[in-house]
Amino acid sequence: MILPPFELHQPTTVDDAIELATQLRKDGVAFDWMAGGTDVLPNYKNRLNARDHVIALGRVDELTSIGKNSIGALARIEDVARNARVQSDWPTIAKAASLISSPPLRNLGTVGGNLLLDTRCYYFNQSEFWRDSKGYCLKADGDVCLVVPQKETCYATYSGDLAPILLVLDVELEFRGPNGARRVPLRSFFEYDGIKRFEKSPDELLVRVFVPSTDDALRTDYLKLRARDTIEYPVMGVAMGLRTKGGKVADLRVAVTGSEAVPLYYGDLGLGGAAVDEATADAVQAALLDKITCYRNVPFPPGYRKAMGGEFGRKLFLDLSGKA
Ligand SMILES: Cc1cc2nc3c(=O)[nH]c(=O)nc-3n(C[C@H](O)[C@H](O)[C@H](O)COP(=O)(O)OP(=O)(O)OC[C@H]3O[C@@H](n4cnc5c(N)ncnc54)[C@H](O)[C@@H]3O)c2cc1C
Numbered sequence: 001m002i003l004p005p006f007e008l009h010q011p012t013t014v015d016d017a018i019e020l021a022t023q024l025r026k027d028g029v030a031f032d033w034m035a036g037g038t039d040v041l042p043n044y045k046n047r048l049n050a051r052d053h054v055i056a057l058g059r060v061d062e063l064t065s066i067g068k069n070s071i072g073a074l075a076r077i078e079d080v081a082r083n084a085r086v087q088s089d090w091p092t093i094a095k096a097a098s099l100i101s102s103p104p105l106r107n108l109g110t111v112g113g114n115l116l117l118d119t120r121c122y123y124f125n126q127s128e129f130w131r132d133s134k135g136y137c138l139k140a141d142g143d144v145c146l147v148v149p150q151k152e153t154c155y156a157t158y159s160g161d162l163a164p165i166l167l168v169l170d171v172e173l174e175f176r177g178p179n180g181a182r183r184v185p186l187r188s189f190f191e192y193d194g195i196k197r198f199e200k201s202p203d204e205l206l207v208r209v210f211v212p213s214t215d216d217a218l219r220t221d222y223l224k225l226r227a228r229d230t231i232e233y234p235v236m237g238v239a240m241g242l243r244t245k246g247g248k249v250a251d252l253r254v255a256v257t258g259s260e261a262v263p264l265y266y267g268d269l270g271l272g273g274a275a276v277d278e279a280t281a282d283a284v285q286a287a288l289l290d291k292i293t294c295y296r297n298v299p300f301p302p303g304y305r306k307a308m309g310g311e312f313g314r315k316l317f318l319d320l321s322g323k324a
Contacts, residue, residue, distance in 0.1 A: 082094075
């Protein structure tokens with residue numbers, strides 16, 4: 001499949017990128033940011049909301065660094081997975097990164113592109129020919145959601161692997177735009193709509209992810225369900241952080257991806273202070289089964305994905321509390 005024509009802009013600094021975006025917006029020209037392009041370009045090939053202008057960020061070197069408390073938005077996924085500091089300070093970020101797709105895509109894809117990944121759906125991620133024969137959906141060229149037929153909300157599924165552990169770690173995102181810089185907690189960034197996805201103006205550029213320091217007592221892990229152990233997106237992913245004190249749950253943090261239109265942070269599931277034992281692991285599982293909703297729009301039946309979310313929660317709790 002060939003790409004549709006578009007004008008490519010390749011700024012080399014953040015300032016130039018913002019200036020360009022501001023100007024395009026003033027001129028009423030729609031554009032997309034593109035980092036590694038591993039999400040943008042396949043969508044363009046399928047004629048999914050392609051724009052006439054693309055601002056490619058591959059030459060903006062200043063956003064690739066990984067620091068003591070932050071990761072640049074343009075850091076490559078593979079560099080994050082292999083980085084010694086990430087592996088020692090935030091091992092679950094390294095693990096989640098290493099589970100993304102395949103080596104070639106990890107070498108192109110970036111942290112920013114992963115977090116801001118477009119949502120996925122059986123009725124959306126198809127060729128134009130397929131969509132024309134089936135009928136267009138709300139997210140591209142149509143006016144009704146074909147998963148949950150109505151005209152208001154798109155139920156396409158968020159399928160990024162990094163968001164759950166970044167929600168657990170309570171990171172903040174820094175954006176730069178025409179009005180300067182702003183920081184927003186990831187936990188309040190996403191908006192439940194597979195089209196809108198989050199609160200961000202088109203000319204804002206994600207520059208950095210700030211990861212607050214935590215002590216070693218907060219143990220974390222991430223489990224991912226996918227059709228095969230390479231290349232595939234998560235169709236259910238659960239990240240957990242657990243700190244225990246005196247045999248009780250002192251801090252429990254649970255987040256899920258691959259279920260709904262946004263990654264969801266469920267906090268402690270109402271289990272703060274519970275005993276660290278198998279009964280609480282069962283309660284984690286029951287709470288997740290109660291909360292998780294999946295739609296029939298990505299591989300595997302919704303009931304199976306939901307059940308696996310519960311299983312993952314139980315296993316993570318037992319593993320992280322040393323009760324496995
Ligand atoms: C076959 C295949 C398998 C995949 N498997 C997985 C998987 O297992 N897990 C997973 O999580 N992902 C997967 N992906 C999706 C994708 O490869 C990764 O999520 C990747 O990290 C996206 O990063 P990117 O830099 O290529 O994003 P891009 O395609 O460049 O951008 C993605 C979105 O983010 C926006 N954007 C990017 N950077 C910025 C920025 N700095 N500021 C503002 N907006 C920005 C773009 O405008 C676009 O909307 C897969 C993709 C393919 C094609």
